[in-house]
Amino acid sequence: MAYEALDFYDVDSLLTDEERMIRDAVRDWVDENVIPNIEKACRDEVFPDQWRVDLGEMGVLGAPLEGYGCPGLSYIAYGLICQELERGDSGVRSFASVQGSLAMYPIWDFGSEEQKNHYLPKMHAGEWVGCFGLTEPDYGSNPGDMITRAEDKGDHYLLNGAKMWITNGTIADLAIVWAKLDGVIRGFIVEKEDPGFTAPEMTGKHSLKASVTSELVFQDCRIPKDRILPGVEGLKGPFSCLNNARYGISWGAVGAAQSCFNSAREYALSRIQFDHPIASYQLVQNKLSWMLREITKGQLLAFHLGKKKDDGTWTPEQISLAKMNNVDMALEIARMARDIHGANGILDEYPIMRHMANLESVKTYEGTHDIHNLIIGRHITGIQAFTREP
Amino acid sequence: MGIAVLLKQVPDTTAKITVSGGRVDEAAVSKWSFSPYDEYALESALQIKEAGGGDLIAVTCGPARAAKMLTDAAAVGADALVHILVDDLGALDTTQVQAILAAAVKHIGADVVFCGKQAADTNAGSTGPGVAHLLDASCVTMVSEVAADGDSFTAIRASAGGNERVAVSSPCVFAFDKGTTELRRPNVRGIMMAKKKIIETMTPADLGVDTGSSSVSIDTHSPPPEKPPGQKFEGAESVATVVGKLRDEANVI
């Protein structure tokens, strides 16, 4: 049976034909390739390499970027791609988010012409995989105090430090690494063969199991001078990247929620208890109704934000709101869906707990729920409440 | 070489079909798609074109909504798109539909026609053979594969004992059953380029076909008869009864 997504307020009618065709192409790919294989990939803790190849061939990596072989799609189209990928699994969408928004985007916006021509076409094709090194073992919500540093050695830079929680790290051909050069945060392109660089995989995860999560370790890592991203200094660099990824996540979370909703609805209609389907009982209907309400609100939030991204009128605080709200509602929906599925909900026969576990990571990465909350708080009051110091 | 692919837009095979006022309610159809056998025909035609060159022209006869299907064909590689606008295909009989399609193929100047063996709405199978006759072309049906062989073609089609390889020259029509390859997925580049493709739209009158006076008129559509409630039987002796019911009540064997 082809997948039918909940679309109560008919957001579909607001899409262009092109956006719908792109969404449908990704939707079909997820149905045929991700859904039948994701539970095994999750159990084996592997990101199937074929998916990298397929996503490259589909042309969806770095979707909104213009030029250098990239399609320059609307942000609505990018959002739809994220929605469909995450309906399959948050780990698949993470691969695409990191590749497009966190690795390709900084080269596109802050790189030299040579860097753009050298890296972007191959990254769009899925041939070279990128990752984004900002977070450190001791610096997550506070990236500004990072200790990974770069020293100018005349004919090369020397990097020392470590990054943690880096999606794609171990399989990446290149890493966009943010490090302090003379106390100022700059972006550097580190390639996997550069001496002094290793990217061991982090194992033992209960979440995003079908995604590669790594440490990036720099021990006197030498990189050529032409690897610095010339176009940006300070946190503005990484934050620009994160804004794009966060936008994609606001759509992705809707996809995960839609998947959980569909499963819960189907289960409730089939599961007979006390001679009637549980969908006929009021408490179950209450839960399904709440899910529909939140998914609908989340869809409209993401769609309108996409329009603002496309016409340039967006603000980072608006992105914070969408990311925070949609991930929150998706996680709550996953939990509620597990409840509706009863004991069956704990089996990987159903996607529920996989989505639930994944969304715990999605709630924390790309800016934790609480941080986005405080971003909104600062917007409302003008007073930052992140730190004790003013 | 010009390859014409005849495509029909039908309700997606997973879509619910409802009857309202004695007619299937098209407005209630949630999703429209290529007729499934047409997809195999399109994929095979794309492979022939990629191997040997030529232009692939996607043709459809149907209402305005069918234009979207032509764009989908462009997204996977159709070079040109032709839409013969007919608001109500149900009001035409096979002689009229075939005349329209044959005239369109002649207008395009194609030597080879690919189509599905039968459309998923009518489940008939008249178009391929009928259009072949009107074009004075050979016809091979129940095809699963086609390959170019110099100026001719070989095809694999179903036979009583399994499959057989046949040879045929153009002009010819291939009517596809389930093919060996599924229709390729469009990628972003294909979708973006498809946006720019102009659809050549025409009416049956433009092709010299009169659509009045059909010899077949639809009286009514109705939903399938209600299934009787589930019946339970004891013991293996009841197998005979059940088999009889499967044949006579359910008509599934």
Place this chain on the structure above:
Amino acid sequence: MDVTVIAEASGGGLHPVTAQLVGAASSIGGISTVLCAGGVGVTEAASIAGVTKVISVEGDCFGSFDGGAWAEALNSVARGDVIMAAATASGREIAATMAAMRGIPIVQDATALGIASGILVTRPIYSGKAIETSTVQWPCAITLRANAFDAAGGGGNADVSTVNQSADVAVAVKEAIAKASERLDVTEADIIISGGRGMGDPANFSHLYEVADMIGAAVGASRAAVDTWDEIPHSMQVGQTGKTVTPSLYIAVGISGAIQHLAGMRTSKYIVAINKDPDAPIFGVADYGIVATWEEALPALKDELGKL
């Protein structure tokens, strides 16, 4: 009205549908002439009640199937107002080609016929999700679905003549290719028979394969069977984590009907359940439930299907 019936052949003789075509023609007041392509089934055709003439059409083109050539040869001797054929692959093709040659409309896959201001044709559309009735003016061509019409009886004594009529063959058969002995996949089949853990041993699936071969079905399995026995591959699994299927007929043997399995086959058109436990949940969705062991029920099923 004069009806030209295109005889349907099968294994060197006449396919039973031919008598059904004649019966259908008679039911709307038609007088049948039967055309036998390549001279197959002539004597049998002549003995069908309601047939006035049988024409054996013989020629080189009938050595192998070429729809265009056969239609041309048959068309040259066809005189009826209505052309009738079976809605089989070859019947549809020949009838559609003859219709185009004669410039007459064709309606395919009729399941009922009547007479009013024209011929009333009832047929399934949208793969059976709806039924269409139309009025067709003759001259016209109609193909009829097998087993939907009562066959005419025997005892007929039609006039038989032979005509040598060939036509140019455009489709040349080069070689036969035996179908790979792969079994039908569950997602492709219109009839599926599935086994569960109740089969007791994977070797017992051979009984399911025997039934499947008799009715052109695919064989599926429940997750329990796939998980328990290596011999039953995941590709056969129907259910939540297996395949979702919507066949016209789904026969569940030794399958309890856990919700995960139902998720994969609940929307089958007709469901038959064979299970020794009368309380098995599968009976809740079965159209026809048989409370019996598979050891007793399957041999009976093979017997009955063999008689059809």
